[in-house]
Amino acid sequence: RLTPLLALHQAHLAELRRAAPAKSLAKAPVFAITVPARAPKALAAVLERTQALREECNASAVRAESGSFARLLAGVGAGLAQRLALLEAPVRSAG
Amino acid sequence: MRPRTRALDRTGTDSLQVALAGEHAAVYVFGVLAAQTSQTVLPKLWSDLDAAYLWHRAARDELVRRITEARQTPVAAAAAYRLPNAVDNVDLVTRAALVTEQRVTDTYGTLVAETAGGLRRWAIRSLDESAVRQLRFRGRPEIFPGTGGLGNQDR
Numbered sequence: 151r152l153t154p155l156l157a158l159h160q161a162h163l164a165e166l167r168r169a170a171p172a173k174s175l176a177k178a179p180v181f182a183i184t185v186p187a188r189a190p191k192a193l194a195a196v197l198e199r200t201q202a203l204r205e206e207c208n209a210s211a212v213r214a215e216s217g218s219f220a221r222l223l224a225g226v227g228a229g230l231a232q233r234l235a236l237l238e239a240p241v242r243s244a245g
Numbered sequence: 246m247r248p249r250t251r252a253l254d255r256t257g258t259d260s261l262q263v264a265l266a267g268e269h270a271a272v273y274v275f276g277v278l279a280a281q282t283s284q285t286v287l288p289k290l291w292s293d294l295d296a297a298y299l300w301h302r303a304a305r306d307e308l309v310r311r312i313t314e315a316r317q318t319p320v321a322a323a324a325a326y327r328l329p330n331a332v333d334n335v336d337l338v339t340r341a342a343l344v345t346e347q348r349v350t351d352t353y354g355t356l357v358a359e360t361a362g363g364l365r366r367w368a369i370r371s372l373d374e375s376a377v378r379q380l381r382f383r384g385r386p387e388i389f390p391g392t393g394g395l396g397n398q399d400r
Contacts, residue, residue: 154386161388165395208373212366217358224357224369225389228350228376232386235377 152196155233162226169222197237204230260359261312262320264368267352268305269322274329274345275301281332290335293381294342300378301349304371311364343382350375354391 186192204227211223275298284291312319329344331337353372357365376390389395 158386158388165389208366208369211357211369212362217360220365221354221358221392222389222395224372225354225392225395227369228373228390229386229388231373231377232380232390235380236386 151237152193155196155200155237158229158233162229165222166226169219193237197234200230200234204234258312258315258317260356261308261315261364262317264352264356265305265308265312266320267349268301268308269320270326271301271345271349272298272305273322273326274341277328278332278338278342281338282335287335290339294338297342297346297378297381300374307367339382343379343384346375346379346382346384350379350391351393354393357391 186195207223207227207230211220211227214220214223275294279291279294279298282291282294309319329341332341350372353368353375356368357372360368372391376387379390380386
């Protein structure tokens with residue numbers, strides 16, 4: 151169920167690395183993350199972190215000096231928003 | 246119905262006008278689509294179309310307000326707009342809704358790039374909401390919604 155979200159993060163990371171000047175890239179901090187044992191809690195933790203990332207992307211887009219980079223960051227945030235919407239409430243068919 | 250693009254000034258006023266032209270079209274199209282859809286037979290689709298219509302109408306009014314505040318004359322709506330496709334059945338209505346929403350999402354992506362500060366923040370929120378609304382019309386999630394086709398469609 152989370153495989154598409156992982157692929158999305160990987161695609162975002164690759165494009166952001168490509169778009170950002172190499173010298174401006176900070177080394178990724180190391181987080182100690184404990185994944186809850188039960189699937190529902192683990193999923194909730196993933197959703198919470200993804201939501202936080204989405205908000206950070208949107209906030210960074212507001213601060214970005216480059217308009218095109220701002221658009222990219224907003225696109226990343228919107229991609230996460232779509233995936234969150236699907237994970238939180240599967241879309242039913244029209245009608 | 247896609248608004249013409251042209252050189253944008255640094256204040257974002259022109260991109261606001263483009264976004265307004267897009268919202269004028271979206272209001273028209275979603276109004277037609279909701280009218281084509283039976284609230285009784287297809288309550289979910291009708292509700293989604295009606296919600297989209299109301300959202301785009303509010304966005305249109307907000308754009309008019311912001312353009313007027315910038316002492317510009319908001320671009321007027323056309324008398325009518327060409328629908329993205331025929332709307333003879335549910336699938337076609339849904340497709341027209343999706344195409345319209347995708348165009349709006351991209352328009353807000355442009356607005357994000359051409360603005361700053363509070364206006365950009367509003368454009369980001371609008372992009373976000375428009376992208377999520379695509380899913381209600383059978384849109385598939387994208388990697389970078391609103392970026393004019395950057396990246397390919399997500400799985």
